[in-house]
Amino acid sequence: MYHKGNLYRVFCVLIILGMIISACAQAATEVDVVPEKATAAPTAPPEKKVATLIYTQEFDSLAPLYTSMWFSWTTWQMNNHWAWEFDEKNEPFPRLVTEIPSVENGGISEDGTTITMKLRDDIKWSDNTPLTADDFIFTWEMAVSPANLVATTYPYDMIESVTAPDPQTVVVKFYEPFAPWLANLWHGILPAHILRPIFEAEGTIDNAEWLRSPTVGCGPYNFVEWESGSYARYVRNENYWGTPAKIDEIFIRFVPDDASQVAALKAGDADLGTFIAYSDVPGLKEAGLNIVVEPNGYSEWMFFLVNEEIGHPALLDVRVRKAVAMAIDREGIVRDLLGGIPKVPASFWDALPFYNDPPLTNYPYDPEGAKDLLDEAGWIDADGDGVRDKDGVALELEHATTIREIRQDAQAVMQQQLGEVGIKLNVNPVDDTLYFASYADNGPAARGEYDIQEWSDGPLFPDPDIYYWLCSEIPSDEYPTGENWFYICDEELDALIQLQSTQVNVTERKETFTKINQLFYDQVYIIGLWQDPDVYAVGSHLVNAKFSGVTMFFNIAEWDLVP
């Protein structure tokens, strides 16, 4: 009888006690931490400064040229550098060069095809090998080699030659004048002394260990290790040619869930969070974190498909497009769904004030005005079903975007508000990889199946260059990779877009963009919903951290941790 029942009770109590004891024991272990198993890191003094950053996506590669991921790009200010980088105002400053090339300093030729860069003479890789013009030449060669699986060859495939009259001079000759060079060239440099032998032996650098483990770099930190799914680790580069970094080590932890990231930040398990959702901002501020919002050129846009052959006839009329803009309370969407944090962009170049001059203003929220425009355009509700029609065609538009929650919420609001003016909006949430599939893969957006497409985009920031709306970019069976998924062929717009990409004279280019800006406004080819800046949550112990919308961690060497 003694054993009856007691045995089970004992087991249950033991399990519960075990969990409590392990909790207390681990708390004690946390205080007296002594690693049982040493990692590759060198022993550091007790006052070692270690920062932890949280990334919501794991990078796919750490090598320049091989990835376009934002998260990977951030590491190129840690263990690598761009030739010139951009500060918190997204203004360029020289990094590996002595000055930024311009027509005035002779760095850009009169015809705009040749750019001459003067490199600093004190740059070196972390193994003390000097970084010279040869590394730039090698980087270009690897970018354009068909044997390498680089993420993009742009804009290196537009370069005729890269030569080095001396080790500190790089001469880049384009086939044609190329205006967007400042924003698109030299996003990280490859070490020729490490990778060229591999390329010569194997014909490709795709399998080089350095691509997965770039232990030799030229930045303020050295890469140490990358534990798949878990973390990456960087330590201060003691051979750095610039001002030494203040923080000894940086860990990047991969935490894919937003709520988990917030929990980790609130618990003090990290010093920096990335891609913070607007809905989490108040809670993080309350927990003592600083929120930094950095423009990056991206905004959420609705793109109209305007084409006589495949588009909805209503959208051929600019009055209808204006009515859509006026029927949606975009300020309300930002206020209610995004905490009022970002603004509603009026121009595709909102983040580039120089090219949004004079600055555009948004069409106001005016449902009555929208109704008047629709009436004027001949779209009336003849059959009384609540949806306007004309010549037997209902004003029923297909709107598609990806399945991100904020987009779903915004779609629901827009559907309701457009319904109030007699426009029926059919919402189509689509997974990313399906939504952005190509014309050849029957991607619905590429095939023009949607009247209104929506995603976050911007110019090739910090350059104002765009190319989507070129007539030549309309996809077809003959040109399935065309990127003008809006099927818009506006000859005036097309000519202006082509012109601006060749104008190395900044003043002339600005005038061209003024016309482009105004044309977009007048024709309402796009409607801005909300700005989509980078949002960081910075722990109270992390100081001096500034961010750029282009070279995100440009001043990471100055970051510091205080008690």
Next chain:
Amino acid sequence: MGRYILKRLLQGIPLLFFISLILFVLMMNTGDPVATMGGRRVTRSGDYERLRRQLGLDKPIYLQYIYWLVGNDWTKTDVDGDGIVETPGTRRGVLRGDFGISLLNRKPVLEVIGERLPNTLILMVASEVVIIVGALLVGIYSALRQYSLLDNIITALLFIFYSMPIFFIALISMYIFAVLFKRWGLPYLPTVGMFDPQVGETTAQILWHLVLPVLSISLISFAAYSRYIRSTMLEVMSQDYIRTARAKGLPKREVIFIHALKNASLPIVTVVGLDLPLLLGGAVVTERIFAWPGMGRLFLDHIDRADLPVIMGILMLVAVAVVVFQIITDIVYAWLDPRIRYEK
């Protein structure tokens, strides 16, 4: 039994071929991997064509499947886009142990999976052990103390947990035991990860970081498993041979654990046998929330980017495991119940 096992293994081979074909066709339609290689922008048209050619995605689907299965080192491809088929293939194919390379990070698929599989086994085996032991204890107690006060309380709690979505349990437990306990000055658990990288990958760290994920997974499964055991135990306890065992004066413990439980556990073996191979797939939601670097998260990350080689590698691993574990389940059946024989 040996011949039976061999027969089952041989039957598994055409089954796996069929599964691989179905999965390949299905996974080819999960999206375009090149479409998202442009980062935050749509991949540029020139890059799009080049990447599809270099990754072999421009080939017809049947050819891609053949290359996946048997490799392409016996043929040549046009990698540089000059129209001349001159570059020898480098892949040996699944049948020769080469599952290809990841379209995202260019690492061999087996290496990608190998980095995560042990982490998943740690999490899932620990969870399964806790579930089985806990469910056995609760199920046996419930059967022996049917409708008692404690039985009713435990049953109610288990059904409450069973009806909660796992992400809710995971996040609530994280906030209570990690965030709030720390704020209140109590001993606290870590929020995310498999270990603290600043401390290192030690046994203590892993066990410490296992608590919340295992708790989340097991709380939901306790109810189902314990109810299985409870119902089968009740059925077995009313059998004549149990009455006979009692009448012979055997100790209560022996009657329950030797005579009753062994017979009651046959259905549980089926359930566990079906669950074990799925352990390899990881717990997608749990791994995501706790940032546990396992197979579930790997699958989610790579299917999100339509990384076909890695997805196929994971799915085929699970398929093979299902076939193998079903055979093991049959063997365990025969051991538990001598009346079960597979050969004439």
